[in-house]
Amino acid sequence: MSIFLCMINLDGSAIDDSCKEMLISTIASDTNQHITFEYSDDNVFVISYDAGAFKCPAVIEDDIGFTLAVGDPIIRSSANKNRLDDTQNIHESFRLGNSESLHKARGVFAGVHYNRNDKFLRIFSDKLGVRPVFYYLDQNILLFSSVFLYFERLSFLSLTEDIEGLAEDVAFISLADRTPYNNIKRILPAELLEVKNGQFSRRCYWDWGRLSGKSYISSISEPVQSAYNAFDEAVSLRLGDEKNAIAFLSGGLDSRCITALVKRKVGGLNTFNFATEQSQDGVLAQLYAEKLHSNHYETKEKKRSFSNLSQSIADASKHVFESSVNSPKYPHLVWSGDGGSVSAGFVYLNKEIILLLNENKVEEAVECFLSSNNIGLPFRFFSAAYKDSMKSLLKNNICKELAALKNVETDRKLYLFLMFNDQRRHLHLHFETIGKHKTEFLLPFFDANFLRIMFSISMEDGLYHGFYMKWFEKFPVFASETPWQTYPKHEQCPLKMPENLSYQWDDGKQLIDESTRGVEVDKLIMMVIRKPKMSQYVNRFKVVTALLLFRLNIRDYSFLMPFLEKLNRYVK
Numbered sequence: 001m002s003i004f005l006c007m008i009n010l011d012g013s014a015i016d017d018s019c020k021e022m023l024i025s026t027i028a029s030d031t032n033q034h035i036t037f038e039y040s041d042d043n044v045f046v047i048s049y050d051a052g053a054f055k056c057p058a059v060i061e062d063d064i065g066f067t068l069a070v071g072d073p074i075i076r077s078s079a080n081k082n083r084l085d086d087t088q089n090i091h092e093s094f095r096l097g098n099s100e101s102l103h104k105a106r107g108v109f110a111g112v113h114y115n116r117n118d119k120f121l122r123i124f125s126d127k128l129g130v131r132p133v134f135y136y137l138d139q140n141i142l143l144f145s146s147v148f149l150y151f152e153r154l155s156f157l158s159l160t161e162d163i164e165g166l167a168e169d170v171a172f173i174s175l176a177d178r179t180p181y182n183n184i185k186r187i188l189p190a191e192l193l194e195v196k197n198g199q200f201s202r203r204c205y206w207d208w209g210r211l212s213g214k215s216y217i218s219s220i221s222e223p224v225q226s227a228y229n230a231f232d233e234a235v236s237l238r239l240g241d242e243k244n245a246i247a248f249l250s251g252g253l254d255s256r257c258i259t260a261l262v263k264r265k266v267g268g269l270n271t272f273n274f275a276t277e278q279s280q281d282g283v284l285a286q287l288y289a290e291k292l293h294s295n296h297y298e299t300k301e302k303k304r305s306f307s308n309l310s311q312s313i314a315d316a317s318k319h320v321f322e323s324s325v326n327s328p329k330y331p332h333l334v335w336s337g338d339g340g341s342v343s344a345g346f347v348y349l350n351k352e353i354i355l356l357l358n359e360n361k362v363e364e365a366v367e368c369f370l371s372s373n374n375i376g377l378p379f380r381f382f383s384a385a386y387k388d389s390m391k392s393l394l395k396n397n398i399c400k401e402l403a404a405l406k407n408v409e410t411d412r413k414l415y416l417f418l419m420f421n422d423q424r425r426h427l428h429l430h431f432e433t434i435g436k437h438k439t440e441f442l443l444p445f446f447d448a449n450f451l452r453i454m455f456s457i458s459m460e461d462g463l464y465h466g467f468y469m470k471w472f473e474k475f476p477v478f479a480s481e482t483p484w485q486t487y488p489k490h491e492q493c494p495l496k497m498p499e500n501l502s503y504q505w506d507d508g509k510q511l512i513d514e515s516t517r518g519v520e521v522d523k524l525i526m527m528v529i530r531k532p533k534m535s536q537y538v539n540r541f542k543v544v545t546a547l548l549l550f551r552l553n554i555r556d557y558s559f560l561m562p563f564l565e566k567l568n569r570y571v572k
Contacts, residue, residue, distance in 0.1 A: 006144040135184070338445065
């Protein structure tokens with residue numbers, strides 16, 4: 001499955017037909033197709049849609065109830081099996097009253113299990129919470145969805161903004177289980193939500209802290225080779241019986257590592273790149289594609305658009321594979337290097353941060369993390385009621401997140417925090433729009449068994465891609481024969497770089513098209529002036545003044561645009 005919606009009346013009353021119809025139309029209007037699974041039992045109603053990317057809907061139904069999964073759990077140990085086998089495994093495990101199957105899962109997934117005899121519903125997430133699940137709880141109604149946007153389309157729900165979750169979302173992403181709405185929460189990593197007899201409970205089936213400590217680190221022999229073996233296995237299990245794979249190929253290392261291993265296992269490899277003219281990202285991807293002997297397709301953009309990559313690949317591949325002899329069996333399964341920079345490259349962290357954590361100076365470490373990564377809020381533009389609290393909001397809430405990571409070594413807590421939060425931020429748009437682009441990413445850098453090995457690497461050895469480069473030496477020789485793009489202040493590529501190419505981290509993010517700047521700014525000015533509740537959160541005079549200066553190109557206040565756009569969306 002790709003998407004699911006689930007509604008429960010906690011008092012046991014039957015769900016109204018009009019609510020059922022609204023849930024069905026919500027998915028149907030998003031996907032432009034009919035739902036592929038429906039289950040109704042008194043006070044429980046579950047629907048799901050499968051885009052067909054895996055060509056194997058992951059749903060098991062019998063006389064007891066059902067289990068469905070979105071994404072791919074990867075419990076299997078053989079590439080000859082698929083996610084339907086994994087879903088059967090989860091179903092049998094829950095029938096026996098345990099969650100052992102989830103302990104073994106190494107993929108990116110979420111799902112629902114319902115036992116009709118016991119009236120017992122379970123909702124579960126993967127070990128990092130990468131595949132999102134959200135839930136709405138208000139008096140008698142409990143509603144789960146794998147797409148956040150769906151809640152806004154259900155008129156029978158009452159949504160109110162959570163300024164704390166909203167502010168976090170503007171600066172980074174909503175933390176803990178918060179979202180920009182008060183009564184919508186996010187299921188946490190490795191969380192299992194259970195509903196029985198009208199009672200709602202939450203627990204975790206997996207604890208990353210169990211992999212912490214010197215005894216665990218010393219238990220992993222030859223970590224470089226072990227990491228390579230685990231990653232190679234992660235690729236094989238996700239590849240299955242595909243002979244002509246599709247991959248996004250950037251100019252960096254993460255997609256290079258994936259495609260190097262995929263290439264050795266398939267007959268044909270199709271790669272895509274979306275970059276600006278004369279950029280390191282585009283040119284280095286092209287050079288490597290030639291060495292890789294892939295069928296490489298590139299789209300040149302005038303400016304970095306940061307558009308929906310999933311939709312871009314879906315649109316491009318649709319035309320490419322209509323007449324290609326290398327058409328994949330699974331044209332909507334695309335390899336992506338998401339997760340590699342954090343899990344293996346230890347980005348966003350530095351020696352100063354780790355030193356402060358080792359000295360148990362957690363607040364100072366978090367402040368260093370925020371400042372070195374330019375993460376913050378435009379607190380000067382908040383109203384007097386919120387200005388002071390917003391100054392310390394991010395630091396205080398991240399510190400709370402770190403404190404909640406029990407049994408994890410202090411110097412590793414920010415690393416795990418990033419694994420839980422940063423990458424789901426990058427993939428949020430992908431999962432929110434999956435009903436339209438119908439593309440599933442294959443994400444081996446999130447493989448739980450690979451991450452077990454990464455947890456054995458000392459933070460000092462992992463920083464600045466230090467461990468990564470030793471690991472990279474294990475890959476096929478051709479992977480290191482052309483130059484690659486690197487992060488600022490991280491280990492640099494030893495090969496000569498082509499000249500006169502733009503560098504990704506110097507390009508700057510184009511927040512608004514210059515040709516539409518006036519129109520977009522005017523809309524926000526009118527919103528700030530006319531929306532009554534806006535004065536509760538922002539200083540109208542300061543905001544409008546800043547927007548006018550930006551509109552006239554006198555000062556750059558572009559950072560206010562996404563902040564105000566999110567306020568406009570969530571503040572009713």
